[in-house]
Amino acid sequence: MPRILLGKPIIDALKARSLERVALLKNNGVDPALAIVRVGARPDDLSYERTAIKRAESLGIALRLFEIEEDAGQDALMKAIDEVNADSGIQGCLMFRPLPKGYDEEAACEALDPRKDIDGIGRAALARVFTGRGEGFAPCTAAACLEMLDGYDVSIEGKRVVVVGRSLVIGRPVAMMLLERNATVTLCHSRTANLPSVMRDADIVVLATGRAKAYGADCFREGQVVLDVGINVDADGNLCGDADFEAAEAVLGEHGAITPVPRGVGGVTTSVLMKHVLDAAERCRQ
Numbered sequence: 001m002p003r004i005l006l007g008k009p010i011i012d013a014l015k016a017r018s019l020e021r022v023a024l025l026k027n028n029g030v031d032p033a034l035a036i037v038r039v040g041a042r043p044d045d046l047s048y049e050r051t052a053i054k055r056a057e058s059l060g061i062a063l064r065l066f067e068i069e070e071d072a073g074q075d076a077l078m079k080a081i082d083e084v085n086a087d088s089g090i091q092g093c094l095m096f097r098p099l100p101k102g103y104d105e106e107a108a109c110e111a112l113d114p115r116k117d118i119d120g121i122g123r124a125a126l127a128r129v130f131t132g133r134g135e136g137f138a139p140c141t142a143a144a145c146l147e148m149l150d151g152y153d154v155s156i157e158g159k160r161v162v163v164v165g166r167s168l169v170i171g172r173p174v175a176m177m178l179l180e181r182n183a184t185v186t187l188c189h190s191r192t193a194n195l196p197s198v199m200r201d202a203d204i205v206v207l208a209t210g211r212a213k214a215y216g217a218d219c220f221r222e223g224q225v226v227l228d229v230g231i232n233v234d235a236d237g238n239l240c241g242d243a244d245f246e247a248a249e250a251v252l253g254e255h256g257a258i259t260p261v262p263r264g265v266g267g268v269t270t271s272v273l274m275k276h277v278l279d280a281a282e283r284c285r286q
């Protein structure tokens with residue numbers, strides 16, 4: 001059986017380090033604070049928001065919630081972002097996306113002060129991820145994948161990595177971050193030919209497509225490390241990843257490893273969000 005890479009040990013380690021950093025910041029007169037900007041009330045957003053609020057509370061990070069009615073319109077959203085930008089007591093901001101229909105998402109992302117863009121939604125942050133230069137933050141889920149690999153001592157340099165999914169939120173940034181760490185990266189998508197064979201060739205597979213249990217035994221081989229970022233609901237209404245977990249488990253063998261869904265990469269994303277708030281708060285102090 002492969003090693004099951006749970007998120008909890010990584011979350012615990014990040015929490016311990018964050019608690020120390022919060023104490024140091026407070027000793028230096030800085031109260032770290034995170035803003036959440038939410039338009040409407042999508043169940044996914046509310047669920048992530050509850051987790052973020054709990055996590056911030058447990059670390060002593062203040063939280064300012066900007067709730068905007070779904071029909072309030074672009075001006076109300078831009079006003080909230082201006083408020084976040086102007087408030088020197090807020091160091092980081094998470095804005096839930098996708099925004100409801102009728103909102104100009106690009107304008108909203110670009111309006112956020114890049115120094116507070118801790119989830120990498122603006123172009124400045126993505127430029128940092130793609131060039132390896134500058135100060136922007138990587139999208140938290142992409143960064144969480146790296147935390148998992150590093151936390152479990154999975155070596156990256158020289159490894160063949162296949163990333164399935166090319167969104168700007170996960171697939172592309174994680175591919176760039178792995179490239180920066182000297183992996184040999186193949187970025188796959190819905191038009192990739194012979195995907196199972198491409199996947200089998202990898203040492204590390206990152207799945208981020210949002211297709212419930214879509215990748216079965218033919219996509220994996222013994223000894224691979226599989227990071228399953230997908231968060232889906234299966235036919236029975238249960239949370240599941242992109243991999244068919246049981247089928248993958250049977251193929252990966254004792255030298256392989258896989259993240260489960262839930263209890264895998266998902267929770268680490270929130271820890272990375274908090275880490276980024278503290279990075280931003282420390283930068284403000286300098």
Ligand code: NAP
Nearest residue numbers: 141165166167170189190191208209210229230231266269
């Ligand atoms: P997305 O924007 O919908 O992108 C999906 C990607 O998957 C696209 O690049 C698409 O290819 C590719 N794809 C779709 N069907 C495919 C197929 N048959 N074969 C190969 N590639 C295929 O999704 P996302 O926002 O990146 O999210 C992906 C998953 O991660 C979702 O399950 C989401 O819930 C989850 N997620 C998890 C976290 C976390 O914290 N763990 C955070 C955010 C999202 P094309 O570009 O060719 O269309």
